[in-house]
Amino acid sequence: MRTLAALLLLWLALAVPARADELRPGxxxxxxxxxxxxxxxxxxxxxxxxxxxxxxxxxxxxxxxxxxxxxxxxxxxxxxxxxxxxxxxxxxxxxxxxxxxxxxxxxxxxxxxxxxxxxxxxxxxxxxxxxxxxxxxxPVWRTYFVIGVEHILEGWDHLLFVIALVLLLRSWRQAVIAATAFTVAHSITLAGASLGWLAMPQRPVEVLIALSIVFLAVEIARRDPARPSLAMRLPWVVAFLFGLLHGFGFAGALAEIGLPDDALVPALVAFNLGVEAGQLLVVGVTLAAIAALTRVASARLEPAMRLASYGIGITGAYWLVDRLAG
Structure with a gap:
C-alpha cells in the first residue's frame, strides 16, 4: 500500500506542471x-x-x-x-x-x-x-497513428481522464465501452474542427477538460455501488459528452502539427485509431493493476482508490485554477 501510494504521488507530482494536451507537439x-x-x-x-x-x-x-x-x-x-x-x-x-x-x-x-x-x-x-x-x-497512416498513440500516452489531461474513468467503473466491459464512446465523441469534434465546420476557443476547452477530471475524481471518492451515480449508471453517456470537449483539445494540438492537405481524411482516421489504441492500452494496464491489488490485498483496494481520487482531484483542480488564471 505504501509503495503504491508513493508511486501514485510521484506520478501526480510529475503531472502537475502539465498544460492542456501535453502531446507537446514539436x-x-x-x-x-x-x-x-x-x-x-x-x-x-x-x-x-x-x-x-x-x-x-x-x-x-x-x-x-x-x-x-x-x-x-x-x-x-x-x-x-x-x-x-x-x-x-x-x-x-x-x-x-x-x-x-x-x-x-x-x-x-x-x-x-x-x-x-x-x-x-x-x-x-x-x-x-x-x-x-x-x-x-x-507513410501518412503510420505517422499519424503513432502521433495518436503518443497523444493519449503523453497528453496528461486526456490520460488522467481515461484512468479516472477506469477507476470509477472497474469493469472491463464498461471501461472499454466508455473509452470507445469517448473516442467516438472526440472524433466528431476533432474532425469538425479540423475541417473547419466547428470551432470553440481553446481557453474554455482547457478549463472544461480540467473540470471533467475534477468531476470524475469526485465520482470516484463518493462511489457507492449500492447507490450508483449517473456516471456509474450511464458511463458511456458521460464519456461521450466529455469526449466532445476533449475533441476540441485534440484539434488544438493537432492544428499545431498540421494535417497533410492531400491526405487529410486518412491522417484524421489514423490519428483517431492511434488514440483509441492508446486508450485501450491505458484501460488494460489500469484494470490489470486493480486486479493485482485486489488479489494481493483486497482490503486495501478502497483506501488506494480514495487516495487516487484525491490525487486526481488535486491535479485537476490545479489545472482548473491555472487555466482560469492563465
Missing amino acids: YIEFAEQAPGQWSLAWKRPYLQPPPEPPPPPILPDNCTYQGEVRQGAAGGAVLGRADVRCTGAVAGKTLGVADLIGQTDLLARVIPLDAPAQAIRITAATPQATIAAEEIRP
Whole structure:
C-alpha cells in the first residue's frame, strides 16, 4: 500500500506542471514560397528551459539561411522562423535537428510548390530524415497513428481522464465501452474542427477538460455501488459528452502539427485509431493493476482508490485554477 501510494504521488507530482494536451507537439514546417525561396518555421517544446538557445534546424545541403534567424522561447517551447534559399530540388536531401531537447520527436512538413506536401518523422534515433522524392508517398497512416498513440500516452489531461474513468467503473466491459464512446465523441469534434465546420476557443476547452477530471475524481471518492451515480449508471453517456470537449483539445494540438492537405481524411482516421489504441492500452494496464491489488490485498483496494481520487482531484483542480488564471 505504501509503495503504491508513493508511486501514485510521484506520478501526480510529475503531472502537475502539465498544460492542456501535453502531446507537446514539436514541428518543423518547410514551405516553398517561390521557386528556390523557402520559409522555415519550427517549434521545439521543452520540459526545462535550455541553458542556451538550441541551434536552428539543419537544412538540406543545397539550402542556406537568408537574413536573420529569429528564435525565442514562449509557452514552454523554442519557436523560430527564418527565410531559406535552395538551389535545385530538395527531394532526396535531409532535413532535421542537431538534437532533441525534451520532446520524443518532431514532425516535419515539407511543402514544395510543384509536389504534394509530405510529413517526415524526426526522432532521437534519426534526427535527420530524408525528404522523399515526388513519386514516393509518405507513410501518412503510420505517422499519424503513432502521433495518436503518443497523444493519449503523453497528453496528461486526456490520460488522467481515461484512468479516472477506469477507476470509477472497474469493469472491463464498461471501461472499454466508455473509452470507445469517448473516442467516438472526440472524433466528431476533432474532425469538425479540423475541417473547419466547428470551432470553440481553446481557453474554455482547457478549463472544461480540467473540470471533467475534477468531476470524475469526485465520482470516484463518493462511489457507492449500492447507490450508483449517473456516471456509474450511464458511463458511456458521460464519456461521450466529455469526449466532445476533449475533441476540441485534440484539434488544438493537432492544428499545431498540421494535417497533410492531400491526405487529410486518412491522417484524421489514423490519428483517431492511434488514440483509441492508446486508450485501450491505458484501460488494460489500469484494470490489470486493480486486479493485482485486489488479489494481493483486497482490503486495501478502497483506501488506494480514495487516495487516487484525491490525487486526481488535486491535479485537476490545479489545472482548473491555472487555466482560469492563465
